[in-house]
Amino acid sequence: MRPVIRQLDDSAINRIAAGEVVERPASAVKELLENAIDAGARRVTVEVADGGKTLIRVTDDGCGMAPDELSLALSRHATSKIDGSDLLNIHSFGFRGEALPSLGAVGRLTIQSRAPGGEAAELSVAGGQAGAVKPCALNAGTVVTLRDLFHATPARLKFLRSDRAEMMAISEVVKRLAMAEPSVGFTLRDVSEGRDRVSFRADPATGDLFDALRARMAQVMGAEFTDNALGVDAEREGIRLTGLAALPTYSRGSSTAQHLFVNGRPVRDKLLMGALRGAYADYLSRERHPAVALFVDCDPHKVDVNVHPAKSEVRFREPGIVRGLIVSALRHALAEAGHRASTTVAGATLGAMRPEAPAGAMRSEAPLGAPPEAPSQPRVYQMERPSAGARQAAYRAQAPAPGFAEMAGAYSARVVEDMPEAPEHGGRPRPLPLGAARGQVHENYIVAQTADGMVIVDQHAAHERLVYEKLKRQMAENGVAAQALLIPEIVELSADDVSRLMEISDDLSRMGLTIEPFGGGALAVRETPAILGEVNAKALLHDVLDELSDFGSSQLVQERIEAILSRVACHGSVRSGRRMRAEEMNALLREMEATPHSGQCNHGRPTYVELKLADIERLFGRT
Template identity: 80%
Template structure:
């Protein structure tokens, strides 16, 4: 019975096509950015090499997508506006998806909630156009245009005005459109993209990315520089790994180039931009040892595999996927990223040096009168310079002129070896130690600059990496509980923990089924000391729900090792001898990940001599 009208029997009705299309549009077209995404994906599937998107009022009043793809025949236009009509698949195998679109819902959905006009011309055929307003399809008419397609959508959601109330400001909607277009541009480096804001008669280019030639990595690097900026590509590592039918390519940024949110994480599956919890969890696991929880890595990664290994038909907007072997994909991402980061060695991001240089404040380049300053070094006369130096020299300084040096030496130095026998490590990446300031910062000279090392942070990372190697070689010692701790769980939670029982055991946490849905915790990692097993298991379950996997035990172990490394490393305030500082620099060069401390902060800053000279007006 109907709860609203108790005396009436509910009647089952067949909804008309217009209502069905408006309901479907609510799933596919959430906002203007969704409409742009669907139309641009259609253009890419049509083989377009150049795509232009015009937007007015954040897409609320106008969205126009122009492409130079293969176009459509006039007789195909009405069919393109029918639900579930598509040229992408034949319906025989829903897992054999090789294109962006395949559901045949975008155009009819857009026509159901807006005023849609399609103009298209295929090679060797006449151009034609068709219009649909609020689901009412018009007649085919001739149109004059070159090969390709122009789709114009006006007055989005005019047929469902309630949806307009849920849209944000024009600026916010335009930013969402740009973000979606940039993701598609990253996936297709060989296609040129242009986004224009034509609101109120303007014609302003908001985003432009020209087609980039070259092989896989050259083209991708060029496109990422266009979209994400040169800072990202300068501080990112190429990733290329393959395992059991899955291939991972792309670029992953150094830990010191981290962000405060996950906005710089771009993930693709078979070229399709996705937002998948499994992939984000794998990314978090790969960087867990290098970043604190409030920092997020920047990546652009592409997972490619045979279509039957991944199901892309699990979400109307196709933003989520489901892998047949999720554990295999996660392991590939974690191992490939950790291997790539290890190969980076001691390297730190260039933005660290940029921020350091930005902190310097040289004096103004001009005098109060507006005339440029004349520096001593710019005076052409050597005699004048000598006289100026003599006049400026403080009393008593001249006696040090022959012997004074800023070089660090031992309190009781041994006789120096002959010049030809004495090694000069300035040609090495971190150079030769020249001094220590504030008993914490090592100053080293390289061939073309200066390196400033935080001795405590650097040694902390070195000790930490050594402890991790020892734990990997000897295993994680476990302590057996005299009385096993019994944890009551739901049947689903028990099954999820038993599925990863082997992984937990390798980390020193042993759990077994204990009647019904309970678990018995028999061993815990010895290094953790006393453990609240119930709280630990529930935290692991929370991570499994959020990310599809759990690294909690591993992270707890590494947190303990990090704490041990912190207390066992060189403390700030300790005076170091020259050979100790040089030994620290050499060990940093030989140790992976030594460019950042255990919390993701840089351990050293490298300043190029050219930048230093620019600060002092020498250029």
């Protein structure tokens, strides 16, 4: 039988459209929060029960709506955000006019709103069927209540995860929008089973751009992130990049701490993720991910946000400029950080050095089933610091007895007797951030004394980074040497793949990989980077194509060259187990201070640990 074309009713159309806009409770929260922010709200409260399955209520103090606008707000493609004349000139979160009718089609929706100087009104809709507008009690703003989500499409409920998982997804949505709008206050409450627990709260942040951003990031991502993040502010051809990027030693095992925004809109864009990966590629191994909060701002006509119903993807008119801006700005910020490492390194070191309870302190006398006793706290000594003369007298009295020096050969440690003087800088001693070497432990770790603490340096990891940076500078100055193939290697590819590779052929040529079209779906590889030695050109090109598909760009050739340089640096650096003279150790410290990125090795691990004197005293209970 020939199928008959028929017009679907409005209820079915709304349920189909809701499947694109509202995938889970977090999607509903996102749409309602964006409406509240677009309405000019300064404070927004989100109440959720059972992971959003039974209740989602969003209350804001925005401009509100007049009674005669409520019915229109529930009509499809009705919006106050745009007039339809220019679909690229978008300055708001929402613009499609699909959220409210979609929510009303799959749940029980109630809207209460009051515009300034007007009367409060209420409208309810269930399963796509709207009731009558009636008066209600409300001071100002809008309250949107969504109950029994997906009750009209019960099959969709089977695809939802547990209440806890859905609540975590909602919390992530609220936090991402809170990062996008530091001047707006957000509160998330869990009201499941009659309780009222605040899951997240962020008060409005004040101050200039970076002060407000740092304050909000501290509320959302924690103070550790802001303490170890670098400010980024760069502009190129009308596109501006601002935000915070963490030091490489403050990295994560997944990409959950990467937050990217375009014109204030949270996005998950593969072009931006690829640029971020490329910027940190030289400082982190592939299994580690940087933590960032970056904001790309540009003319709305240079970016298309009308790509996906969820508006989580964007398309730039000039993607190369955006990618280049992100890579160059982040690398410049990381270079300015110099030898700095994250403060979490010292915190982890102190945690590993906490004294354990003595073995004889087991509480065997405690009755069975009794709660464990709190560990005894170290005694706090309240003592004043002795004078310099008193310390010298004490040191002489505590000098080791004759014969102690004979045992030195049995231990892998040496002590540098004299501290070198800091070189003059403008008539005054130049500060030494990494201090002066005082000894070497196990022929691998340099112990240095700073003005207010001590530094422990991994001599091999530190020197490896220094040699690596030197090799990179030489390569940048002299270029990548290319090895011409006696017989060009012909690689068969699809026409689309050939086109994609030829678009980046100039970039590949600068890395020593020269390719040319060979007719049809084939490429001729004429030169390969000499430092890579014998290369499987076909496998290399396929790997480059995979990166282009995943991230929109490819740094594979450059990464392989840098991996070779890294291995060369590893073999050419100071080896573990080598005894170093005092002048060698101090020369290494001075070179670390003068070399960018020396705070982490080629794999993203820290090259040194710094402990402040207060931290050391706390270890011994001298607080």
